[in-house]
Amino acid sequence: MAAAQRQNGRSRPGRRATISDVSNALGLTKSTVSRALNDYPDIAETTRARVKRMAQKLGYRPLATAQSIRTGRVRAIGFIIELAEHDAHRPFMAEFLAGMSRSASAEGWTLTVAASSTPEETLEIISKLQMESKADGFIIPRTLIDDERITRLRNDYIPFVTFGRTNSDEETVWYDIAGEEAMRSAVLHLHDLGHDRIAFVNGGSKYKYSELRREGYIQGLTDAGLDIDHSLIFEECLSEEDGRAAAQSILAADNPPTAFVYALDRAALGLYPLAKELDLTIGEHLSVISYDGVPEGAAVEPPLSTYAVDIARAGERLGALLIRHLRDDEAKDLHELEQATFLDRGSAGAPALTSAQLSAHLRGLGPKGAFSNGRNST
C-alpha cells in the first residue's frame, strides 16, 4: 500500500484538487494516477477509467506550473506585439488576440503576450519568454519576404508558426490567406465589367503578402489577356495618404486607368477624397476593389468592394496549429491556406468613361459638376 504518500490528504474544501487527492481517493499512488491520466501504456484500461472518472468527479486539473518544472511545458502560446509596425495593422489586434486566445483556451492553454519596439527586441523577448518557460511556442505575424526572425527561431529550436508564408517555407508551420487569388480575381472582375486599364497599389514591399498580391495582380492581367504596364503599379502604400498620393500620381500620367486594385483597404480609402476633388464618382468614373475588409470600408460612399479577411479566425487557426505542432513532433509541415471572401459593395462598376475621356477630364481640370448630370455617352 502507499501509506507513505498519504500524508497530505486533507482536502480543504476551497482548495483545488491535487493529484494526491485523486490518488488517495482511489488507494493508488500519485505515479499511477499521473501515468493513467497521461495515457501511459502500462496502466490497465480499467484503472485508467477509474482514475479519469475520479479526476473528473473531484474536478482535478493538473497545475500547469507544477507540470512545467518537470516537462518544460507550460501550455501557453506566446505572441509579441510589435508597436513599430504600421498603424494600419493595429485595429485588427483585438480580434486577432481573441482568436488566438479562443483556440488556446479550447485546449486548456493560455496566451502570453509581450510588447516590443523593434524586431531585434522581439527576438530577445521571445528567447527570454522561452527560457523562463512563459510560453512553449510563438505565433509570428506579418511575415517578411526574407524573414530573419524565422531563421533565428529555427536555429534556436524555438517552436513557432507564422501568419503568412515566407521564402524559406521548408519545415515551417504556417497559416495564410490567399491574397494573390483575391487580387487575381479582382482584376478579372474589373475586366469583366469592362475595364482595360487597371492600376495596382501595393503595400509595404518587405512583406511577403505584397509580393504575393502583386503576383496575383499580374496573373489576373495575364488571365484577362491584358498587357502589363509597370507605370500602373505603385508600391509601399500603407496609409490613406499613401493610397491617395499613388492614385494622384497614376491618374496624372497619360492613359490613366479606369480602375484600381488596392492591396490594402486603408490605402484604398485614400482614393475617396481624391475622387471627390477631381469630381469623379467612385463606382462609375473610377472603380476600385481592395483587400482586408476594414469596417471603415463599409461606411464610405459608395461602400468599398473588398476581399475581407476573418482575422479572428486566422488567430484561431494559428493557435490551433501551434498547439498541434507542439504536441506532435511529427507535425513539422502543417500549412493552411484560405480564401478571402469578396464583399461586392458598389465601388466597382462598369466604366462610365474611357481612359481617354478620363484623361481629357483630368487635363481640363474641369469645373465642378462636369459629370453631375449623368454618365457620359461614348
Next chain:
Amino acid sequence: MAAAQRQNGRSRPGRRATISDVSNALGLTKSTVSRALNDYPDIAETTRARVKRMAQKLGYRPLATAQSIRTGRVRAIGFIIELAEHDAHRPFMAEFLAGMSRSASAEGWTLTVAASSTPEETLEIISKLQMESKADGFIIPRTLIDDERITRLRNDYIPFVTFGRTNSDEETVWYDIAGEEAMRSAVLHLHDLGHDRIAFVNGGSKYKYSELRREGYIQGLTDAGLDIDHSLIFEECLSEEDGRAAAQSILAADNPPTAFVYALDRAALGLYPLAKELDLTIGEHLSVISYDGVPEGAAVEPPLSTYAVDIARAGERLGALLIRHLRDDEAKDLHELEQATFLDRGSAGAPALTSAQLSAHLRGLGPKGAFSNGRNST
C-alpha cells in the same frame, strides 16, 4: 558541508543556470542562496552580496513556474479582452496591451491575456486563470457605475486593479484619467470663446466615466455661470452614427447650441458629415471639443480639438500598480488620477452665429453656400 546537494551540478553550457548552479559555485546550499536572493533577514550582508554577485555572473534567473508551485505566484498579470464591448474601444487595444506588457516586463513579470464574449464568461475565465496559476492578479478596464465584476472579485479574494473609478471604491486600487475635469474645462474654454449654449453628448450611461464626464460638464456650466438645459444633454452615444443623430436632434430644437462637447471622439466625428450637409463650418458656425485623442480626429478638417488620453501610459501605470499591490499587502488603497492633455486643433472657435441666427439658418433649410462668403456680421 552540503555534499548531499551537490549531485546536480553539471552545468551544461546551453542550459539556463539553476539555483543549484549558484549554490555549488559558492559552496553554499540552495536554501541559503534562495533566502539571500529573497532578502531574508537571517542572511549575513556579505553572504547576500556574494550570492547576488554570483547569480548575476551566472545569469541566474529563478524559474517562475518552479517558484510558483510553492509560492502560488507566477509573476503574471492577467487581462481579459471582452469582445462584446463596443467597437469604439478596440483600436486602443494594442497600445493598452503594450503599456501593460511594458511595466510587467520591467519587473520581470509577464502578461497573460484571454478573450471572452460576455461579462459572465469574463469572471469565469478570471477565476480559472487564477486557479491554474496563470495570473496572479487582473486588470479590469472600463469600469461600470455599478460593477458586479468588482464585488465578485473582491468576494473571491482575487487581486485586481481597475482602469476607472467605481461607486465602491473602498479598498480598491485604480488608475483613471480625470475626464470630468476635461469636460469642465472644455465648457469653460468654449464659454471663453463666446459660446453660451453648449450641448453635451455623452457615452454609454452604464460606464462610470460617463457619469463623471457628465458631472464635469455640469460643473463647467456652473463655473461659467450658465444655465443647465437638459435638452442639450444626450446620452448613449458611442459611435459616429450615434453622435451624428444626437447632434441632429439637438440642433432641430429651439435655441440650438453653438457648441458641442462630446464625451467621445468617435461620436464627435459624426458631427462632421452632418455639419457639411447643413452647410455649417466646424470651428466657425459650430464648435466642438471632444475627448480621447483618436488618430482620426487629426485627419478631419478642421482637426478635432480634443482631450487626449495616453492609453499606453494608462496600461503601464495599471500594470505597475497591480504589481505593487500584489507584492505589498499593505498597498490596498492605491489611486492614481491623471489629467488628459488638451489638443487645441481648430474645431473650437468663436461663434460665427448666434443661437438665433443658427436656428434661422437651420429652419430655412438654406441653400448650399449660404455662409460660404465668410462670417456673418452680428
Next chain:
DNA sequence: ATCAAAGCCGAAACCGGTTTCGGCAACCAA
C-alpha cells in the same frame, strides 16, 4: 567566566507534479 540571546547557515521537508526503475503476479510456452 558563564550563560542566554542573536546571528547565520545547513539539513530536510515540501510544493504538485513526472518519470525511471524494479518487483510481484499472472500468463504462456516448453
Next chain:
DNA sequence: TTGGTTGCCGAAACCGGTTTCGGCTTTGAT
C-alpha cells in the same frame, strides 16, 4: 513443473525552487 515474458502498479528519485527547523558560533550582558 519450470522459467521467461508480459502486464500492472508501487516506490522513490527528480524538477527547481521555497520555507521551516534546528544547531553551531558569536556576541553581549551579568
